[in-house]
Amino acid sequence: MSTAKIHPSASALSTTIKHLTGTLQFSRTCTFPPNGLAHSRRTTHALRIRRSLTVSSSSVSDPLEVCVKASLTTPNRLGDCPFTQRVLLTLEEKHLPYDLKLVDFSKKPEWFLKVSPEGKVPVIKIDEKWIADSDVITQALEEKFPNPPLGTPPEKASVGSKIFSTFIGFLKSKDPNDGTEQALLSELVAFNDYLKENGPFVDGKRVSAADLSLGPKLYHLEISLGHYKNWSVPDSLPCVKSYMKELDTGRMIGSGKAHEGLYVLDAESSSSRQALQTIGMPGLSLLHQWHMRLGHPPIFVLDKLLPSLVKHCDRNNFHCDACELAKHKHSCYPLINKRSLFPFMVIHSDVWGPSRVMSVSDCCWFITFIDCYSRVTWIYMLRTKSEVFSCFKTFHKMVHTQFATLITVLRSDNGTEYIDGDFCAYLEEHGIFYQTNCIGISE
Incomplete structure (x- = not known):
């Protein structure tokens, strides 16, 4: 069963692995003409995060050209190859700028077959010479660019070397009882025991070429077996799980x-x-x-x-x-305690409806009249929206009769029911000033 982990921080190496394996699409993508002579001084997204590296900070005057497999599903994106990722990790750990040449493996171009007759990746150009095979490439990089040193002591070079081959055997296996799963588990147990005694890395506390080779392979193991076999590294191997997901801290x-x-x-x-x-x-x-x-x-x-x-x-x-x-949809309106100077100086009015449920009196609308001074509210039920004008006349007469006062201002939204010709004429006749709220607000 596949697993996902949460990490406290993005370390140098783990950030690179995430960009060059799990999220290959974030790496630099360039297109190249058939002669392969185009150069780009852009660095990868991961590299910018990790080191803010520029070409001038390296001893290399021009970026190293690297041929890599293009994605089969997404155009102009880096493909999925642990051997290529090993080389790219090595370049980044050594602070070396590089340009990717994306190769379409469904139709390999002639310029690529000239530099790699076997049609394999990765291939890198060092000192005007194209070099193939990740083992040979990383060794050549170590010799030409010795700082920082990434070499693995000979006695530790074989640590975890059989994990990838047993993983491929288990992935291709169709018989659950053929022993391929147990073979992989045996290799992982041995690697877990080694890390427990000598870790957190293959060469103790120092990241080495062995880690840059194992990291992408273990990532592919986890993802592939989780997807095709519903299998993951057992929790009984905590050192391996920590090594896979956080090479910097093991946490x-x-x-x-x-x-x-x-x-x-x-x-x-x-x-x-x-x-x-x-x-x-x-x-x-x-x-x-x-x-x-x-x-x-x-x-x-x-x-x-x-x-x-x-x-x-x-x-x-x-x-x-x-x-x-x-x-x-918008921020809350600030609380403003402004009120009119006396009752019925300003009346706020609004119409609501129609309701999907009719009242017992067959009404589906209502209109409110709120006194700005006292906040007292009157509600009138309406059968139709056209009754707004007659309802206001009723309310106006009630105010005049019961409170012996006049309405000075009627304020509402921009509803058309308030700007009817007869309504406006009535307001003008009784000296009531009509105001509207600003458009697009609810208050």
């Missing part, structure tokens, strides 16, 4: 298993609790913290991701101020 702060197309996070695990304690927010429930950390998903999504937490939660009382405010 994993959260995990989740794939279930029905979603990664279900184990909020009860010690690693997940540690993550919340590390960057938690006092005063908030565990579910609310996960809600905020996952980007404010709705409660039914949380129910799928964190069922163990949601089942103990009262859904009706689960509220998030940020979610409610984000759904507002």
